[in-house]
Amino acid sequence: MDDLYREIIIEHYKNPSYRGHLDPHDISFADNNPLCGDHIQIDLRVDKDGKVTEARFDGHGCAISQASADLLVESVIGKSLDEVKALNKQHILDLLGIDLGPVRLKCALLSLKVLKAGVYGLGEASDSLVE
Amino acid sequence: MSFNLQQIRKDFPILEREVHPGIKVVYLDSTATSQKPVSVIEAMDDFYRRSNANIHRGVHVLAEEATAMYEQARVKIAKFINAPSAHQIVYTRNTTESINLVAYTWARANLKSGDLIILTEMEHHSNLVPWHILAAERGVRLEFIPVTGDGLLDIDAYRSLLSQGPKLVSFTHMSNVLGTITPAQEIIRMAHEAGAITILDGAQSVPHLKVDVQKLDADFLAFSAHKMCGPTGIGALYGKTALLEAMPPFLGGGDMIKEVKLRSFRPNSIPAKFEAGTPAIAESVGFGAAVDYLASIGMEEISAHEHEIIDYALERLEEIPGLKLFGPTADKKGGVASFTFEGIHPHDVAQILDRDGIAVRAGHHCAQPLHEKFGISATTRASFYLYSTKDEVDKLVDGIYKVKKVFG
Secondary structure, three states: OHHHHOHHHHHHHHOOOOEOOOOOOOEEEEEEEOOOOEEEEEEEEEOOOOEEEEEEEEEEOOHHHHHHHHHHHHHHOOOEHHHHHOOOHHHHHHHHOOOOOHHHHHHHHHHHHHHHHHHHOOOOOOHHHHO | OOOOHHHHHHOOHHHHOEEEOOEEOEEOEOOOOOOOOHHHHHHHHHHHHHHOOOOOOOOOHHHHHHHHHHHHHHHHHHHHOOOOOHHHEEEEOOHHHHHHHHHHHHHHHHOOOOOEEEEEOOOOHHHOHHHHHHHHHHOOEEEEEOEOOOOOEOHHHHHHHHOOOOOEEEEEOEOOOOOEEOOHHHHHHHHHHOOOEEEEEOOOOOOOOOOOHHHHOOOEEEEEOHHHOOOOOOEEEEEOHHHHHHOOOOOOOOOOEEEEOOOOEEEOOOOHHHOOOOOOHHHHHHHHHHHHHHHHHOHHHHHHHHHHHHHHHHHHHHOOOOEEEEOOOHHHEOOEEEEEEOOEOHHHHHHHHHHOOEEOEEEOOOOHHHHHHOOOOOEEEEEOOOOOOHHHHHHHHHHHHHHHHHHO
């Protein structure tokens, strides 16, 4: 339980490195977690080979949701869109270095849902994207 | 019986539970659901061990016993809210189903396009969404009594809404977020003068206050067992006899009929008309035991205790720099304290409090429009009941200071 607010999470929550917007961008998507009102938007720039060259997130919500978004965005820079499509729940848990119960898992996975819905060009971010 | 807090706490075995090694639960989430006393747990256990059978029409001993227990609980519940008779108590699954029952039967039989329903801005989703659905289907109009900055209903605005000739006024007796106790008797009287029927959402009031449907002149009262020391899965709808009798049935099936032909049926009399299918029988027994338990302590005593706790809680919470409380002053509310703290997300606050075993709720508490009104997406909510102590309030306050430390 104490792990939940490890320094890395508090640090990324308070001083995110990748908070902001990209203008212009190649991919942009935003969604909410209706349960707690968390909101995340992710912007990506992608080169001609389909590699992510730049990524930013913005939004508001709990420390877990915002820190995961910062860590996730950092982790996808340099990855191909196919690699991004293959990311799952475990990737987020590895980034956070903690295990999460079902309620907080939703907070942690919001950014990945948003990212994948954007990359797949979907109208809506669904839970099935991050299982 | 006098109010003995130590004895009361002993009645609730879960309060001894260690939720983390060496850390006992500090349960401040009774507005979501209350804990259950031994007498309720044992009544249900005993029912399954000794008396379990399906009710009605069985002539064997167990069926007769189960039927008698199911109906005795109804009598107890009726008495608890001072209903004139037990057949005015319809068993439902919960408050939500009770409100939906009225929406699907009375409202669909009596309301047409353009008719006005008055709600309030502090309603739980369960008293909003059934009316949204009806509005989309029937074209009824919805208007809302505004909530003032200090968390009260604007009665002057209500008076002017009444001049538009509403057919129904459906409102909460106690806000599950602000704790505001609404002037139900006055609101109902004014509605009746304007020719409207009323639904009182008693989910938070019936567990905590002496609610007397005759004194209030309530047309309908909806409440849930699980928030008043009883089990989940059962609630009740009280209605005036003439209204219930004139209403069409709700769900169709067994028990709600007098006679069934291949192509037609005749509905049963009330309350069976609204109780299709095998109901929550053991839960009704638990509901009856819960009402017995609360009555044995006394609702006035319970209210007085909660008032003492919320008074103390507001005083202690107000001392914390950066903490903002929502809702009226202690004299106008029940045992609910919702707050925001220094821009730290309520989920984070609740999660850190949980380390010390403190159980609070974080989110919009099924009252999203109310949160939007106050310009926030979520709050942390601590709520109290007959078993809550000042020591638990102190633990909450200490916990909030720890939150501050974690977030530096």
